Amino acid sequence: MKLSTVLPLAVLACAGSGLAVLSPEPDYQQLFAERDVDAAAQFLERRQQGIGGAGQNGPGYQTVPSVPFNGDDSLPYSPPFYPTPQTKGTSQKWKDAIGKAREYLQQFNQTEKVILTTGSGWERGPCVGNISPIPRVGFPGLCLMDGPAGVRGTDRVTSFPDAITAAASFDRDLFYKRAHALGEEFKTKGANIWLGPMMNVARTPLGGRNWEGFGADPYLNGEGSYYSVLGAQDAGVQATLKHYINNEQEHFRNEGSSNLDSRTEREIYLHPFLRGVQAGAASVMCSYNLVNNSWACQNSELLNNRLKTELEFPGYVMSDWGAQHAGVASANAGLDMTMPGDVLCCSLQEGSLWGGNLTTAVNNGSVATTRLDDMATRILAGWFLLGQDQGYPKANFNFFDKKDPATNQHVDATADHDKIAREVASAGTVLLKNRRNALPLNKPGSMAVIGSDAGPLYQGANYWPDRAQNGGLPYGTLGQGWGSGSTDYSYFFSPYEALQSRARKDRTGIAWNFDDFNLAQSVMIANMTDVALVFVSAESGEGYITLDRNEGDRNNLTLWNQGEQLIRNVTAVNNNTIVIVHSTGAVDMESFAENPNVTAIVWANLPGSESGRALVDVLYGDYNPSGRLPYTIGKNRTDYGTDVLYYNDTVTPQINYTEALNIDYRYFDTKNIEPRYEFGFGLSYTKFAYSGAWTQQVGSADNSWWGSANASTGLPEWLFQPKYEVTFSLTNAGDWDGHEVWQAYLEFPRSAGEPPKVLRGFGREKISKYNTKEVKFHLSQYDVSTWCNDKQQWLQPEGKLKVLIGASSRDIRQAVVLN
Numbered sequence: 008m009k010l011s012t013v014l015p016l017a018v019l020a021c022a023g024s025g026l027a028v029l030s031p032e033p034d035y036q037q038l039f040a041e042r043d044v045d046a047a048a049q050f051l052e053r054r055q056q057g058i059g060g061a062g063q064n065g066p067g068y069q070t071v072p073s074v075p076f077n078g079d080d081s082l083p084y085s086p087p088f089y090p091t092p093q094t095k096g097t098s099q100k101w102k103d104a105i106g107k108a109r110e111y112l113q114q115f116n117q118t119e120k121v122i123l124t125t126g127s128g129w130e131r132g133p134c135v136g137n138i139s140p141i142p143r144v145g146f147p148g149l150c151l152m153d154g155p156a157g158v159r160g161t162d163r164v165t166s167f168p169d170a171i172t173a174a175a176s177f178d179r180d181l182f183y184k185r186a187h188a189l190g191e192e193f194k195t196k197g198a199n200i201w202l203g204p205m206m207n208v209a210r211t212p213l214g215g216r217n218w219e220g221f222g223a224d225p226y227l228n229g230e231g232s233y234y235s236v237l238g239a240q241d242a243g244v245q246a247t248l249k250h251y252i253n254n255e256q257e258h259f260r261n262e263g264s265s266n267l268d269s270r271t272e273r274e275i276y277l278h279p280f281l282r283g284v285q286a287g288a289a290s291v292m293c294s295y296n297l298v299n300n301s302w303a304c305q306n307s308e309l310l311n312n313r314l315k316t317e318l319e320f321p322g323y324v325m326s327d328w329g330a331q332h333a334g335v336a337s338a339n340a341g342l343d344m345t346m347p348g349d350v351l352c353c354s355l356q357e358g359s360l361w362g363g364n365l366t367t368a369v370n371n372g373s374v375a376t377t378r379l380d381d382m383a384t385r386i387l388a389g390w391f392l393l394g395q396d397q398g399y400p401k402a403n404f405n406f407f408d409k410k411d412p413a414t415n416q417h418v419d420a421t422a423d424h425d426k427i428a429r430e431v432a433s434a435g436t437v438l439l440k441n442r443r444n445a446l447p448l449n450k451p452g453s454m455a456v457i458g459s460d461a462g463p464l465y466q467g468a469n470y471w472p473d474r475a476q477n478g479g480l481p482y483g484t485l486g487q488g489w490g491s492g493s494t495d496y497s498y499f500f501s502p503y504e505a506l507q508s509r510a511r512k513d514r515t516g517i518a519w520n521f522d523d524f525n526l527a528q529s530v531m532i533a534n535m536t537d538v539a540l541v542f543v544s545a546e547s548g549e550g551y552i553t554l555d556r557n558e559g560d561r562n563n564l565t566l567w568n569q570g571e572q573l574i575r576n577v578t579a580v581n582n583n584t585i586v587i588v589h590s591t592g593a594v595d596m597e598s599f600a601e602n603p604n605v606t607a608i609v610w611a612n613l614p615g616s617e618s619g620r621a622l623v624d625v626l627y628g629d630y631n632p633s634g635r636l637p638y639t640i641g642k643n644r645t646d647y648g649t650d651v652l653y654y655n656d657t658v659t660p661q662i663n664y665t666e667a668l669n670i671d672y673r674y675f676d677t678k679n680i681e682p683r684y685e686f687g688f689g690l691s692y693t694k695f696a697y698s699g700a701w702t703q704q705v706g707s708a709d710n711s712w713w714g715s716a717n718a719s720t721g722l723p724e725w726l727f728q729p730k731y732e733v734t735f736s737l738t739n740a741g742d743w744d745g746h747e748v749w750q751a752y753l754e755f756p757r758s759a760g761e762p763p764k765v766l767r768g769f770g771r772e773k774i775s776k777y778n779t780k781e782v783k784f785h786l787s788q789y790d791v792s793t794w795c796n797d798k799q800q801w802l803q804p805e806g807k808l809k810v811l812i813g814a815s816s817r818d819i820r821q822a823v824v825l826n
Contacts, residue, residue, distance in 0.1 A: 021795035076266045076663040083266035085299035088312035091341045094321045101321045108387035114144045120383040125361040126348025133402045136346045150402040155203035155219045157494035161404045165424040166494045172435035172612035174221035174637040177748040178771040182234035188424040190242025195420035197402035200245040204235040206279035211649040215257040215547040215559030218591040219492040222637025223671035225275045226766040229282035236286035248283040250294035256651045257550030257559030259660045264297035267664035273794045289322045289389030295330045304330045310341030317718045323385035328352040334360040335373045343382040432614035432621030437634035438690040445606035447628030450513040451537040457529045458542035460484050461502045462521035468496035475552045481568045485589040490549025505619030523568040526576045534580040543570030545590040560651045564595040571598045578604035593640040631745035635689040639672050639682045648674040672816045673762035687815035693741030697820035706730035708788040710802045717799035729785035739774040756806030
């Protein structure tokens, strides 16, 4: 039963335009009791795992919020919700899997059920996470492996373009194909569970792990989540939605509380998880941080209520590695599996918060027998859902020692996945500027290739652990961010290698310099050269690695390795300079974006193994660029309205999401700030025209269909069925065949309290030159609704809703009012 009906943090008056704030009176003794496990010594150990401390390496100015979340001294609070609902199928496939799980579970004794829930421990198995085999009942165990872009820490795999690159393609089909190929590699390697996709929203451009996800918009993130789950699970691998939830920065990720109201939670940060659940994801990973001052992995409001009741998630929730802080509290709040199973992470150790302690808790009644049965059922149901009970390969590698001949079979998993990796990298490359027809290149007589970011990884692609490349110094081209989301390269094509090959084919004279600090040499080879290609980069990653004083999150938005100075010097002697950027997120481009000698800017994101070949495809016009920015590139850091909380001297830093719904382009639009390049922006070698937009209502759902029901009984199917159909025409008016990425934004009536526009549709259409294509898409009742705290329902606001269709968030070509 639900023990409290107190609404968390704030209630939005459904017809109003502002946040009407509640001042709850939480039971502080109960609130802090769940953190008693963090004695002083353990607190320090947890801080050493990732990011914590006083944030001494921040950007150099104060970023601690000057006003508490509610504008007073009240502490944001997450209400309790018990008990955990028993799993039930949301589809026939899930119902069948749950039925098989319950029948199989009858063979398990209590100890064996506990084994299913408790990881075997760090370094106690071949995988980054392991559930031990149970020979008596014929259960082979489970292998859990990072990461979002490929099988981590193993050989003979593909390093796929990171999710942020895939997001820049705005192509659902490529989302699916990338994940399917990735899933095939996980299965070939014998990994049951893919610890991905990652879909935390890029709340601030400096977030260290933004690149692991699908950008700064929840709708784009949601589609990335949905089609990635479908792709991986169609390949036979269990997908894991992570990190649930509000894990948007690395500083204080192990002790900070992300504070936000429930409307913001649902409309921004929960939406990608909703879409992942709708796709049938087998598991969800709860995050390190607290949310409204309750640990995410024992937050009953988030696990029992929002995830398992409101979204009716039928699978299992696993902890992030070391994110479990209590045994009984986490079990009763809805956690189903602890990873890697130790008290702390990550070292070889004895003991667990579960294991024998969970058995004791069940025996003394602290955790109900039915809760343990539900935990085990959910885990087995995921196994049956993907047919992994029938001949699934065993892990054929050793994550902790990939050179050990006794435990590594060195199985080749790559197949022909280089093709889809190369296509995603090309499709995710964004052309930001193209003056004087600088691109595509057409057999230039001479070319200079400048910058460490162009060159081979001269100490080997896997020299730096978890791809924390550069070690603070120039090292080579940037293919992926650093951390657990990285993969080892089995091969890597640098831009220089691919350009050298193409130059020879075209008989182009080519010179190069990979030393960012030898400006004289760069100037010499760029002078009197037909074209100079300057490669620059900016990095970030996971917080357990600090790189050049960047503790996961970036300290600033500047280019690394004095990239601005490199561009300035080259453009002084060459009036056809093309800048190529590899970056984990937005950078400050004000020193060169409008430089007339910078004729083109190519935003190449994080392309993975096929970096050079994919880039050359775009530079030479073999692949007409169609990528679009999955976030905004602003002119000033302060233009974004959000930042990382770098400094705090409290035990539980309060990370306040006071910007509410206004992140990224929503904030720029709300404040009428001109960006350098807006969300969704990207150029092509051809031109497209939009015309003839119209709409019709195809469904009859409306607010009255809720009746007396609300989200506490689950979200109804009719909420997601098509209500409106929108049609428009796209014409390729240029001289090149190509793809156009169209975007549809919804403009709510002002009374709804929404930002000026929100993304609600997109597509990538292939259209031959001079041809026209009719495009249709649908909007559901959910798409045209906002969350109402008062009624706990998704409600369509009164008034006119307008659909804005165009080539970016600021390039609107057609507008139509919904009937």
